[in-house]
Amino acid sequence: MPITNQIRLLRFMAGEMTQAELGARIGMTRQTVAAIEAGKYSPTLEAAFRIAQVFGKPLDAVFQWDGDAVSRP
Amino acid sequence: MFGLVDIVRTALNMGVAMSFREKLSWVSLGGITVAYGPYFFIVLVLQRTPTSLGVADAAGILTAVLVLTCLMTVATIIVAITNVRDAQAPSDERDVRIAGRAVAFAYPVLLAGVFAALATLFFGANQAVLINAVLAAVVLGELTRCLFEIVGYRTRG
Numbered sequence: 028m029p030i031t032n033q034i035r036l037l038r039f040m041a042g043e044m045t046q047a048e049l050g051a052r053i054g055m056t057r058q059t060v061a062a063i064e065a066g067k068y069s070p071t072l073e074a075a076f077r078i079a080q081v082f083g084k085p086l087d088a089v090f091q092w093d094g095d096a097v098s099r100p
Numbered sequence: 101m102f103g104l105v106d107i108v109r110t111a112l113n114m115g116v117a118m119s120f121r122e123k124l125s126w127v128s129l130g131g132i133t134v135a136y137g138p139y140f141f142i143v144l145v146l147q148r149t150p151t152s153l154g155v156a157d158a159a160g161i162l163t164a165v166l167v168l169t170c171l172m173t174v175a176t177i178i179v180a181i182t183n184v185r186d187a188q189a190p191s192d193e194r195d196v197r198i199a200g201r202a203v204a205f206a207y208p209v210l211l212a213g214v215f216a217a218l219a220t221l222f223f224g225a226n227q228a229v230l231i232n233a234v235l236a237a238v239v240l241g242e243l244t245r246c247l248f249e250i251v252g253y254r255t256r257g
Contacts, residue, residue, distance in 0.1 A: 050192075054190075054192060055194070056119050056120070056189055057117070057186075058119035058253075059192050059193075061117060062194065068256060074193060
């Protein structure tokens with residue numbers, strides 16, 4: 028998946044915030060947060076903004092898109 | 101005390117982090133299989149399809165529906181008790197997306213099944229065959245929905 032994220036690191040830096048705590052703050056289940064973190068699920072733009080807001084970071088500090096990975100053969 | 105609830109909780113959480121709704125999909129899959137499996141085994145394998153509908157046929161279908169209802173109710177209560185917090189949480193966007201995709205896969209199966217059931221009329225099928233064919237279409241549709249929900253949760257939901 029060309030979208031990567033820094034959620035695990037940001038949770039660690041936010042006082043070891045748990046996936047359940049993050050999920051509760053953005054209205055998602057712990058399992059969905061785990062899936063996002065593992066790159067198994069790409070959240071909607073709104074959810075991505077909500078996650079970034081929790082950590083007080085801009086969106087591109089949380090999610091990165093490697094567009095070249097898609098076009099590469 | 102390591103009671104029944106603890107045993108079930110451990111079994112349901114074994115190895116993988118399943119969401120509450122994924123567990124419900126597994127419950128539905130199991131419930132449908134247990135309830136309708138024996139019914140269709142009797143109807144199809146043992147060839148007990150009567151020529152016309154009677155009380156016994158209605159009883160067979162009703163039994164399967166009752167078994168499914170009881171199983172689903174008990175299993176859902178157990179899953180909810182062992183995951184109280186998850187059970188109280190509303191569906192999130194991933195749950196909704198997975199459910200929508202599963203329905204998109206299941207609907208054509210249901211539709212094809214219903215049309216196939218109707219087509220049996222052109223081959224001289226009686227009421228009993230038609231009812232069982234429609235029921236099979238509904239069951240297949242539901243099984244497809246449950247399977248694709250589980251696949252959605254297990255893969256890139």
